[in-house]
Amino acid sequence: MLKKLLSVCAGLFLTLTVYAATAQWADHHPDTYIVQKGDTLWSISAKFLKQPWLWPEVWQDNQKVRNPHLIYPGDELVVSGRHLGHGDGSIGPHARITSYDDAIPPIPLSALKQWLKNTRIVGEDDFRNAPHVVGIEENQLRGAAGQLVYIRGLSAQPGQRLALVRPSGRYYDMPPEDANSPREVFRQEKDARDGRPALLWRHGPNEFSLKGNVRFLGYEMRDFGVVEVTRSGDVSSALVTYSDFEVRAGDYVLPIEDKPYDDQYVPHSPSKAPDNMRVVAFSDALNAVGSKQVIALSRGSEDSIENGQTFSIYQPGEEITDRTDYPDESARKFFHPHDSKLVLPSEFIGHVMIFRTFNRVSYGLVMDSIKPVHIGAFLHDPDTTP
Structure with missing residues (x-):
């Protein structure tokens, strides 16, 4: 069933919407890359772009990549400035007798099977x-x-x-x-x-x-x-x-649900991030999750959440007490207790892509993370900082 899903996901990506945004190339990105078995379009794009969810826009602008959704293990991708294409020689564009099943998927669908x-x-x-x-x-x-x-x-x-x-x-x-x-x-x-x-x-x-x-x-x-x-x-x-x-x-x-899932996931930024959208539950975890794990989120289709939307995850800053200027048991702290309290800046955690929505709840896959994701973390527009 999953193999069939991968085939559908790759084969039906013939038409996509280009989401206007300015792509930034990652520091020290490679000049060439040989596609490996197990890659996804997101993971490859993360090697080239600081915003990997923008791969449809960048890759579709390059005519040498005939179809940005149909890339196969063994393909050589060449990155030069803002141009991305297939390499020259035997690995470059040529007649291919290959099943859609062999094309790499946009995201790691195996993590979403359940x-x-x-x-x-x-x-x-x-x-x-x-x-x-x-x-x-x-x-x-x-x-x-x-x-x-x-x-x-x-x-x-x-x-x-x-x-x-x-x-x-x-x-x-x-x-x-x-x-x-x-x-x-x-x-x-x-x-x-x-x-x-x-x-x-x-x-x-x-x-x-x-x-x-x-x-x-x-x-x-x-x-x-x-x-x-x-x-x-x-x-x-x-x-x-x-x-x-x-x-x-x-x-x-x-x-039995006739179509329990969407077979097309085109990562893109939301037109507007809902207010106070937070992580409310995990998959198979008690305290925190990381990359390629599923999280439940507190907004759904009623809040214009749709599949493919990508958000940044932030952990709210903790409230601390400034004990240097407001020592414990000092008169200054006694008369100005609120001034002694500070809220630290929010910390960036990673990115999540929505893959299934209901009216008031949605599920997302953590695409990458630099720290564990905890319940209460909030989502924000990936193109801006809170």
Whole structure:
């Protein structure tokens, strides 16, 4: 499936929008570069450009690169001033009998496999009405591929294929401290309690606060298997045809998404970075993540977030006390406590590219980082500094 995705990603990049910006060449960039297996267009561009997300603009302006999205291992790229092209000789432009599968991808799609096809965000009504597994054949506690499972609340015909899903958390936002600031988005991990009532938002603990109503944004669900209905009824039977891990009672069944991901990722700067867009969750990490890991972000399509947008990641500066001019227990600090406090400048962390968006939440891939990315880090226009 991933190989097919790589093929589609490379093959369909025949038309792209050029985003106006001034590209800056990286210091000490190489004069030539031989494309290696495992490269991506982003990683190669990072060797030439200080802003690697601008590769479509620079490469499309050079006629020697016939298609900036179809570059293959073994190709020699020559960089001279603002000109980029294929090298001369046998490696240069020539008739090629090569599958699109062999072209290098724009970004490392292997890092996104789980999040492209295995993660979705659903609303409260969809979750409330989702059919659920009530048992496994022969009264087993766990099921796997090749076994029957029994599903309650399912309206489907024999032969229909459906996705097995399991909730992993939910997103919500709260009123900010400052009335003029955007609402803050948070992610709450699925708690240890079983049962749908314990998970449904209206039965949760965070429906209101002294600052105002807390708004539910969606449940994060993990697709982990596929079932095929064998018998329909009050309790339907279905054969597990594929499963990443064991099926258990309480898992849910939802329709298979026809197109769960976008197959075209053209990195570009946003026309305007949303206010207070922050990192709210990680993939497979507790404290911090780095390059080629996925982060969940607090803005979505409602805020004009779209796939391919690239942002800079900054860590907010810490608040410290100036103890040189305001020593502890001094009269100056006592009478001017606020003047003793300073907020350090924000620190640049790296870049993130959006690859999947929902109404109020989006997922991004950390493309490069010089420091770990922590929850609470904020996103900014990559062409400017905060």
